[in-house]
Amino acid sequence: MTTIAAACRQVLDAAEPREKVRLARAAARAWKRGELAARFDVAMPDQPARPERPELLPPNRMPKRGRGGSERGRIALLHALAHIEFSAIDLAFDAAGRFGAQFPRRYIDDWLSVGADEAMHFAILDRRLKVLGSHYGALPAHAGLWESAAETAHDPAARLAVVPMVLEARGLDVTPETVARFEMAGDVASARILHRIYTDEIRHVGFGAKWFGYLCANAGILPAPEWQRLVGRFFRGVIKPPFNDSARQSAGLTRDFYGPIAAS
Structure with a gap:
């Protein structure tokens, strides 16, 4: 039986957005069904995998987005939020896989549900960007979101x-x-x-x-x-x-x- 730590590591190691979303949802479902052993036998990575796009920039090099009044400004804001949600998938699964052994099982329940939510949030934001003629990766994104982790x-x-x-x-x-x-x-x-x-x-x-x-x-x-x-x-x-x-x-x-x- 695959372990919860191995499933979390798979999510963190997935660079391609659709694959990360798929693995996040699959891990949350498998845990809920009792298909993952509650063992922490795999270490979490220092950094999660990232796709080639978006280009990641330090905060002081990020272009100004405006306040969302124009369609261009709304696309930029939705793209920034999509990047936050994409990073939040990794934050949730890292929290479960890295620290889960120190908590009751309910902690894993909570953070895998968070990870599944973040995957859904990213997917619907990316879908909305496509409706508006853009997509995730079309604009640069903030490089510092993993620093706190x-x-x-x-x-x-x-x-x-x-x-x-x-x-x-x-x-x-x-x-x-x-x-x-x-x-x-x-x-x-x-x-x-x-x-x-x-x-x-x-x-x-x-x-x-x-x-x-x-x-x-x-x-x-x-x-x-x-x-x-x-x-x-x-x-x-x-x-x-x-x-x-x-x-x-x-x-x-x-x-x-x-x-x-x-x-x-």
Whole structure:
């Protein structure tokens, strides 16, 4: 029987987008059916495989996207979001395969469901790009999305603190406004896709908060101060408003976590 670690590694080693999506969905289904052994006998890679396109650029070389008012601006924004979702597939499967031995089985359930969601999100964004006359890989993309994963590869608490509870939580803050801009531009189809992703991401941030709380409870420490400590050490950016407090609270990420360290 194939192991969960081997299945996660397969996803991370797949460079071609359609193959990564296929393997992600297949792994999630196989785990749910009990077809993968709960063994962590295969190491996760330092870097996931990537396709030849898009060209990956450092943040300071990325072209300005605009705010999505024009069709060109909306395509650029959808492409950037597709790249985030493509990278999020790897982040979910790496979280399961790298740290799963340190958690109950329900942790694997959660992160494989996240990985399947991210694969679906990428697929529908790529499909929408094609309808608009583009495709994933047509534009350059951000090269730094894996940096937080690499810097927290040694520590599940740090990974949970930074990836779902900072990076994905930021999506909860900015997506409603993006949906509204697409609707104002008359691109209702894209707006519906983004709203679907937004509702799923609330659950994903919730999984991060839940398992971070689990680690803190086991260690006998308070979650909010520990989160602040780890974010200060491993997150290079700034925790800045505006915050979608209601969505964050729905995910279990209450203001006592981010309020004290938010930039004024």
